Amino acid sequence: MTRKWWQDAVIYQVYLRSFNDSNNDGIGDLQGVIEKLPYIKSLGANTVWISPHYDSPMDDNGYDVRDFFKVSEDYGDLDDFKALLDSAHDQGIKIIIDLVLNHTSDEHPWFEAAKDPAHPKHEKYHDYYIWQPPKDMTDGVQTLPTNWRSWFGGPVWEYNALTHSYYLHIFSKKMPDLNWRNKNMIQDMMAMIQWWIDLGVDGFRVDASNHLEKNWDFPDAYPGYEHFSSLPKHHDYLKLLGEQLFFPNNLMTIGESGGASPKEALQYAGFDSKEFNMLIQFGHCWADIDDANHITPGKWAKGTINVPHIKQSLAHWINVFEDKGQNTLYWHNHDHPRVVSHYGSDTFKTHEISAKMLAYSLYLLPGTPIIYQGEEIGMTNVDYQQLNDFRDVEVYTEYANFIQLGATHEVAMQALRDRARDNARSPMQWDNTLHGGFSEYTPWMATNQNKDFINVRQQENDKNSILNTYRNLIALRKSEDLAFAKTQFYDLDHAQSFHYQSKGKYHTYVVISNFSDQTMVLNDLKITDDYTLYLSNTRAQERNVFKPYEARIYRKKH
Ligand code: GLC
Numbered sequence: 209m210t211r212k213w214w215q216d217a218v219i220y221q222v223y224l225r226s227f228n229d230s231n232n233d234g235i236g237d238l239q240g241v242i243e244k245l246p247y248i249k250s251l252g253a254n255t256v257w258i259s260p261h262y263d264s265p266m267d268d269n270g271y272d273v274r275d276f277f278k279v280s281e282d283y284g285d286l287d288d289f290k291a292l293l294d295s296a297h298d299q300g301i302k303i304i305i306d307l308v309l310n311h312t313s314d315e316h317p318w319f320e321a322a323k324d325p326a327h328p329k330h331e332k333y334h335d336y337y338i339w340q341p342p343k344d345m346t347d348g349v350q351t352l353p354t355n356w357r358s359w360f361g362g363p364v365w366e367y368n369a370l371t372h373s374y375y376l377h378i379f380s381k382k383m384p385d386l387n388w389r390n391k392n393m394i395q396d397m398m399a400m401i402q403w404w405i406d407l408g409v410d411g412f413r414v415d416a417s418n419h420l421e422k423n424w425d426f427p428d429a430y431p432g433y434e435h436f437s438s439l440p441k442h443h444d445y446l447k448l449l450g451e452q453l454f455f456p457n458n459l460m461t462i463g464e465s466g467g468a469s470p471k472e473a474l475q476y477a478g479f480d481s482k483e484f485n486m487l488i489q490f491g492h493c494w495a496d497i498d499d500a501n502h503i504t505p506g507k508w509a510k511g512t513i514n515v516p517h518i519k520q521s522l523a524h525w526i527n528v529f530e531d532k533g534q535n536t537l538y539w540h541n542h543d544h545p546r547v548v549s550h551y552g553s554d555t556f557k558t559h560e561i562s563a564k565m566l567a568y569s570l571y572l573l574p575g576t577p578i579i580y581q582g583e584e585i586g587m588t589n590v591d592y593q594q595l596n597d598f599r600d601v602e603v604y605t606e607y608a609n610f611i612q613l614g615a616t617h618e619v620a621m622q623a624l625r626d627r628a629r630d631n632a633r634s635p636m637q638w639d640n641t642l643h644g645g646f647s648e649y650t651p652w653m654a655t656n657q658n659k660d661f662i663n664v665r666q667q668e669n670d671k672n673s674i675l676n677t678y679r680n681l682i683a684l685r686k687s688e689d690l691a692f693a694k695t696q697f698y699d700l701d702h703a704q705s706f707h708y709q710s711k712g713k714y715h716t717y718v719v720i721s722n723f724s725d726q727t728m729v730l731n732d733l734k735i736t737d738d739y740t741l742y743l744s745n746t747r748a749q750e751r752n753v754f755k756p757y758e759a760r761i762y763r764k765k766h
């Protein structure tokens with residue numbers, strides 16, 4: 209098969225609101241991205257994924273779209289967007305945008321009409337969303353249509369008095385779910401997608417793509433995710449988009465879809481399939497959940513890291529896609545804690561070494577990397593002391609939930625500091641000035657105070673910095689064509705080691721990391737005498753002894 213442009217791309221993910229503020233109103237914007245394109249290019253990335261830039265009331269930072277054809281005033285206007293495309297294309301950088309298909313804002317004109325029987329367009333738009341009457345109980349009481357739980361906590365149903373019925377929202381109540389069984393709605397969505405393609409975007413990251421179909425029998429089940437996730441019919445919708453829009457236009461498309469089986473993954477993104485090019489799965493995320501914690505439950509329950517689980521998941525996906533599709537590689541995105549805090553260490557002594565260990569561990573594997581802004585300098589979780597320092601809509605529903613389950617304020621705050629999505633959303637740390645060089649004005653969410661010593665400017669000047677480690681590894685990926693490397697993992701069950709071999713174009717590499725904060729003794733290093741040490745994140749003292757987070761890359765010529 210001839211290679212497509214997106215197969216050896218390196219993607220840099222920009223969370224617009226927090227990346228770079230060009231006009232000093234405290235909010236990142238499109239001109240801010242333009243200013244930093246040379247920086248992104250200097251990393252070796254050639255594709256930028258920007259988080260939603262559409263007009264929105266910002267209940268969920270733009271994933272709640274009010275107008276698909278308008279740029280949010282927070283970020284600029286359509287001319288700024290076109291300028292971003294032009295400037296990026298001039299520099300050889302592709303731009304992919306977030307495509308939100310599962311829901312709109314409740315302030316979208318479709319929903320305004322849908323919810324109000326007196327609206328002149330009510331009849332057309334009512335069915336664009338998912339409505340259910342209250343459920344009548346035998347004792348005459350009316351309740352919610354089902355007991356399903358929203359991804360952000362609380363019920364998925366919100367009552368609308370004007371129609372005396374409930375609408376479904378699997379995320380926030382300001383994000384009503386669209387009805388993909390409605391053909392007119394699909395036509396409108398397709399016209400919108402075509403419009404952005406015509407404008408010149410190079411692809412899409414398709415948000416929440418496995419949720420488009422629901423179980424319209426609406427059975428009770430708690431949390432009930434299986435009734436609005438990965439139902440077989442959602443593939444029909446994606447196939448339609450793929451065949452008519454994505455593939456004929458040679459776009460890069462990445463579907464966000466957790467929990468796919470190998471068969472289903474190939475249905476989404478196998479080379480023979482026509483839905484997406486690539487898949488974002490979550491198997492390696494949250495490998496440290498403490499199931500015994502019932503006070504801050506689920507992803508909020510921080511436990512010990514299950515290293516075998518992380519390795520097995522990465523190995524699994526490489527294996528699934530080997531010769532059959534294109535794998536993606538990423539540590540985390542805007543929905544997760546910062547990886548260095550999560551799987552490494554954010555204490556002063558081991559921050560840098562653990563960030564490099566994480567980079568070595570992932571970025572010699574095959575696939576298309578997606579580097580999340582700030583990861584390349586080892587940005588950490590937030591240090592917030594006040595609840596109202598947080599911004600995410602999810603934080604507030606879940607905080608109330610924790611308190612109800614018996615958490616103290618401090619226990620709830622610690623869960624948020626450890627796990628909230630806001631951890632990845634604090635302003636980018638460009639330098640050590642007042643707001644970290646992100647803005648001259650108070651940012652929309654507080655800058656992490658460790659910007660004093662974790663920032664781009666300081667790392668630019670240090671050839672051994674985390675930033676320059678990323679640059680070197682990305683350059684290595686290119687020169688050795690590692691996007692297509694053949695890989696073999698070792699010691700998959702070992703609780704500390706992260707150990708694999710990757711065959712590049714000219715050399716075979718063996719990465720050996722100590723993925724833990726304890727000393728590791730590894731007697732069986734999978735290297736022969738003809739291997740030499742190529743890169744390491746600390747000076748090794750003994751061949752078989754690895755300090756906490758120590759990592760080495762050995763190599764030999766073919
Ligand atoms: C995706 C996004 C997340 C958003 C949600 C609803 O999971 O990554 O940030 O809140 O969809 O659109």
Ligand code: CA
Pocket residue numbers: 229230231232233234235236237282
């Ligand atoms: Ca701004």
